[in-house]
Amino acid sequence: MGIQAGDFTQPGRLITIPAGGGAATGPNIDGHCDGPEYSPDGEWLYFNTEAFTIQPGHAQLERLNRASGGAPDGAVAERLLESETADWFPHLSPDGRLASYIRFPGGTVGHPADLPVDVVLVSTGDWAAPLHTWPLFGGQGTLNVNSWSPDSTRFAYVAYPLDSFLTTKDQ
DSSP: OBOGGGOTTSOOBOOBOOTTOOOOBOOOOSSOEEEEEEOTTSSEEEEEESTTOSSSSOOEEEEEEOOTTSSOTTOOEEEOOOOSSEEEEEEEOTTSSEEEEEEEOTTOOSOOSSEEEEEEEEETTBTTSOSEEEEEEEOTTSSSSOOBOTTSSOBOOOOOOHHHHHHHHHO
């Protein structure tokens, strides 16, 4: 992700850089992008974006097929599911068969802390049909990075202890 000249008031842009060095490139995606991650086979770049709507706070999951040279320039974007929630941080298991992501309430701008969210597990063959959903109190930091075990049998996430949160807020 790139932020032009460190101006964090502007939306993030999707940028790729070859591992061996070279020029930064990126597709022209209309809308804020965040949380990019390549699939285990390197053929797809997964991320969340607001490119599918003009309504702030409605991030959706997307992927781009890797174009020649390793950058997604000119690639066709594929929306992974359509929902009324704000969906962030798609993370694929090492075997590529499963994925996890965090689901914020619709209208949530960014990925703030301290609110009810869902951690969602899906088959990469059908993002619209969750295999399991864990409702919890969390947000920022709950599932920002890929946390799958190397054998694809489990992943980790962070839930905030609500009692501790309420006690801290009351002080």
